Amino acid sequence: MRTRESMVTAASDSALYQRGHRASWVLLLMVVLLFCDGCASNTRIEKGSLVAYGRALNGKPGVRVYYLGTDLAANTRASPPGFFVVLPGGAVVRYDKIDLATAQQCLSVRTDIPEWLKRRSPADSVGFKGGGYYVGFVGMTQTGFGMEWKPEISEVPRAGVSRQGPFWPMPLTLDQLRALIGQPDKIEKVIEINE
Numbered sequence: 535m536r537t538r539e540s541m542v543t544a545a546s547d548s549a550l551y552q553r554g555h556r557a558s559w560v561l562l563l564m565v566v567l568l569f570c571d572g573c574a575s576n577t578r579i580e581k582g583s584l585v586a587y588g589r590a591l592n593g594k595p596g597v598r599v600y601y602l603g604t605d606l607a608a609n610t611r612a613s614p615p616g617f618f619v620v621l622p623g624g625a626v627v628r629y630d631k632i633d634l635a636t637a638q639q640c641l642s643v644r645t646d647i648p649e650w651l652k653r654r655s656p657a658d659s660v661g662f663k664g665g666g667y668y669v670g671f672v673g674m675t676q677t678g679f680g681m682e683w684k685p686e687i688s689e690v691p692r693a694g695v696s697r698q699g700p701f702w703p704m705p706l707t708l709d710q711l712r713a714l715i716g717q718p719d720k721i722e723k724v725i726e727i728n729e
Contacts, residue, residue: 538617580720591705598705603680606630618715619681620701622665629679637662637669665689
């Protein structure tokens, strides 16, 4: 049978353990938060319906924009002024005015569409890709656009302010991105999650 003294000692030890355990969790949380700024390695940039992602690349200082895209159908926010892209084969078009015939001529039908995107897409939707570009259609209407720089892709997406150029290759600097889309509505640090 326990004495009152042993019960007080046990309760005191338990309280010390809980405080020590809590202190360990607080210390762990502080360490995670200390390094969390390093986790937020990507910069997300928004302008109307366009979203861009950038980070330090190739050992160069500053943010380099490696992805720029929009969901033209689902997004109710206004698109920024149109910039031009050079599709594989040399066709120069506005990013938000690509017609189905141009996509069929310059790009390949996209067969690697993720399941989550297939589930939310209408039955008559089709996607095209090539040279770092992604373009989506429902019927004859363009519904999406994306351009992405990847080191393993030999063709590099290029964009410019006018049809005559100059055309900057991706990854873009923030100054080049601002020239294309204007002053961003929002810039924030985010954590990158790869599927």
